[in-house]
Amino acid sequence: MTALSTEALTRDFGGFRAVAGVDLALAEGARHAVIGPNGAGKTTLVNLLTGALRPTAGRVLLGGEEVTALPMHARVKRGLARTFQINQLFPEFTPEQAVTLALLEREGLTGRWWRPVAAHAAVRAEARALLDSLRFTATEMRAETHSLPYGRQRLLEIALALALKPRVLLLDEPAAGVPPGESRAVLDAVAALPRDVTVLLIEHDMDLVFRFAERITVLAQGAVLVEGPPAEIARDPRVREVYLGEAAHG
Numbered sequence: 001m002t003a004l005s006t007e008a009l010t011r012d013f014g015g016f017r018a019v020a021g022v023d024l025a026l027a028e029g030a031r032h033a034v035i036g037p038n039g040a041g042k043t044t045l046v047n048l049l050t051g052a053l054r055p056t057a058g059r060v061l062l063g064g065e066e067v068t069a070l071p072m073h074a075r076v077k078r079g080l081a082r083t084f085q086i087n088q089l090f091p092e093f094t095p096e097q098a099v100t101l102a103l104l105e106r107e108g109l110t111g112r113w114w115r116p117v118a119a120h121a122a123v124r125a126e127a128r129a130l131l132d133s134l135r136f137t138a139t140e141m142r143a144e145t146h147s148l149p150y151g152r153q154r155l156l157e158i159a160l161a162l163a164l165k166p167r168v169l170l171l172d173e174p175a176a177g178v179p180p181g182e183s184r185a186v187l188d189a190v191a192a193l194p195r196d197v198t199v200l201l202i203e204h205d206m207d208l209v210f211r212f213a214e215r216i217t218v219l220a221q222g223a224v225l226v227e228g229p230p231a232e233i234a235r236d237p238r239v240r241e242v243y244l245g246e247a248a249h250g
């Protein structure tokens with residue numbers, strides 16, 4: 001079963017083709033990464049997947065159903081989640097409180113302060129389990145978010161996206177700004193999530209990509225240059241060429 005796919009996905013800006021006939025297919029439970037040199041079309045592709053941009057041509061499918069014409073929130077409802085931005089975290093909340101609220105929100109329970117205490121306890125336990133699956137310690141779960149290392153704050157954003165119980169999690173540069181010593185832990189925690197969530201990673205840092213992904217799609221000039229397992233991508237001369245070109249010109 002395909003969790004997320006695109007067919008001949010294309011986006012023009014004026015006369016410029018930023019995404020050119022991209023075919024992607026992520027199997028359920030995939031750990032897939034899209035890489036490519038600057039200007040390859042990665043950000044445009046993400047925006048087409050989330051619904052922030054409409055394609056000039058082609059289709060986006062979620063669980064085999066076409067979502068090309070659906071706005072962002074409708075795609076989220078159908079199981080596509082992306083990470084929240086850091087400024088959406090409440091710094092004085094603990095991760096446990098923040099995830100509990102997100103879970104309550106999903107179930108439409110916020111504001112129902114008369115609900116039984118037992119129900120609340122169950123949601124709290126669920127929040128702790130979710131944070132535990134992302135390798136938060138009990139101490140970290142109960143610390144105010146602003147006091148946590150930046151890598152943990154990024155993981156909390158991922159936890160909040162996971163609280164929506166998505167089918168597909170889209171991670172757009174989740175390690176941006178995270179110190180190198182912490183960024184591996186962020187991606188390792190995501191890689192180890194249960195396989196009922198499919199993960200698509202867009203990331204600049206090659207070390208992280210090769211650590212995380214089981215399949216890699218390389219974009220160049222808006223089109224798929226090559227797709228395959230990391231070992232194949234690493235030794236593909238075409239991939240080296242586009243990155244060497246970038247190093248020479250950038």
Ligand SMILES: Nc1ncnc2c1ncn2[C@@H]1O[C@H](COP(=O)(O)OP(=O)(O)OP(=O)(O)O)[C@@H](O)[C@H]1O
Nearest residue numbers: 013016017018036037038039040041042043044045
């Ligand atoms: N709104 C826009 N209007 C015109 N051109 C655009 C627009 N958005 C992107 N482009 C162009 O499309 C191409 C792909 O851009 P995009 O940002 O998707 O690449 P990218 O792979 O994400 O690059 P980077 O790694 O540098 O972020 C670039 O040449 C960019 O200049």
